[in-house]
Amino acid sequence: MHRITVMKVFNTIAALQNELALLKRTSFNVGFVPTMGALHEGHLSLLKSSKEKDHCTVVSIFVNPTQFNDKNDFEKYPRNVDKDLEILESAGCNIVFVPNEKEIYPEPDTRVFDFGGLDQVMEGQCRPGHFNGVAQVVTRLFKIVKPCRAYFGYKDFQQLAIIRFIVKKYNIPVEIVACPIVRESTGLAMSSRNTRLCESDRAKASKISKVLFYLKDRYNSFHSVKEMQAYVAGELTLNDGFDLEYFEVVDEETLLPPDSLQQPVSKVGCIAVWIGGVRLIDNVNFLS
Numbered sequence: 001m002h003r004i005t006v007m008k009v010f011n012t013i014a015a016l017q018n019e020l021a022l023l024k025r026t027s028f029n030v031g032f033v034p035t036m037g038a039l040h041e042g043h044l045s046l047l048k049s050s051k052e053k054d055h056c057t058v059v060s061i062f063v064n065p066t067q068f069n070d071k072n073d074f075e076k077y078p079r080n081v082d083k084d085l086e087i088l089e090s091a092g093c094n095i096v097f098v099p100n101e102k103e104i105y106p107e108p109d110t111r112v113f114d115f116g117g118l119d120q121v122m123e124g125q126c127r128p129g130h131f132n133g134v135a136q137v138v139t140r141l142f143k144i145v146k147p148c149r150a151y152f153g154y155k156d157f158q159q160l161a162i163i164r165f166i167v168k169k170y171n172i173p174v175e176i177v178a179c180p181i182v183r184e185s186t187g188l189a190m191s192s193r194n195t196r197l198c199e200s201d202r203a204k205a206s207k208i209s210k211v212l213f214y215l216k217d218r219y220n221s222f223h224s225v226k227e228m229q230a231y232v233a234g235e236l237t238l239n240d241g242f243d244l245e246y247f248e249v250v251d252e253e254t255l256l257p258p259d260s261l262q263q264p265v266s267k268v269g270c271i272a273v274w275i276g277g278v279r280l281i282d283n284v285n286f287l288s
């Protein structure tokens with residue numbers, strides 16, 4: 001599907017839009033993959049999906065300060081743009097947008113979004129203001145790139161639900177494409193934050209997905225969410241170096257807890273765990 005072969009890198013909105021205007025003149029479909037860099041196979045799976053569908057793909061690399069409620073986390077977030085560009089070039093990416101903070105936020109963004117309550121649970125509860133920051137940057141990037149499709153990973157399951165919600169609510173003309181979670185051979189969900197784990201914590205962290213997949217396999221033998229939560233807490237203990245922030249079961253669309261596990265709606269088990277000072281999230285859809 002892709003027609004452009006040489007990868008171009010832009011740091012300014014004006015230069016990027018100039019290029020996109022030329023491409024769109026010949027009715028190009030632009031796919032968009034927003035990232036915060038420190039790229040891995042998970043990000044590349046989004047690029048791959050776009051390459052199958054769109055004439056060209058824009059990948060953005062921008063560590064968005066407004067979505068970090070913890071300054072320390074923002075500062076420690078892994079950054080390696082040179083390596084990212086190499087990875088993107090070998091993966092056949094067409095256009096990379098690497099703006100600095102002033103380019104994205106020439107003025108502070110004071111917009112406050114309404115997420116219809118989707119931000120009141122899990123990540124939204126643990127990271128106040130996080131999703132508002134995500135919405136600020138994603139809506140700005142959509143306005144800059146104007147893609148026909150944008151690709152997001154199930155890895156950030158709540159973020160995906162929120163992006164889908166704002167696209168609908170604010171009538172943003174973009175198709176949201178959801179991509180499956182890419183895992184390491186141990187089952188650990190790939191994440192830029194994994195690079196901050198020491199070798200032994202990284203090995204231990206594979207237990208998180210093992211616990212989720214155990215719950216999925218034995219789904220029918222659990223009678224309540226509480227029972228599942230007790231199982232998870234018993235497996236991921238402080239003694240073993242885990243600090244469990246939450247394990248919740250929610251409806252895929254509303255993010256509300258189900259009345260019972262037997263309800264025939266799509267249910268997702270979501271987890272946030274600290275290990276070795278690094279916060280990891282993962283999830284599993286019990287019914288798919």
Ligand code: AMP
Nearest residue numbers: 035036037042152153155156181182190
């Ligand atoms: P990030 O750079 O962490 O903001 O992620 C950029 C995009 O990549 C988001 O849509 C993430 O959901 C997606 N992503 C991150 N990790 C994975 C993964 N392991 N599998 C699939 N998608 C992922």
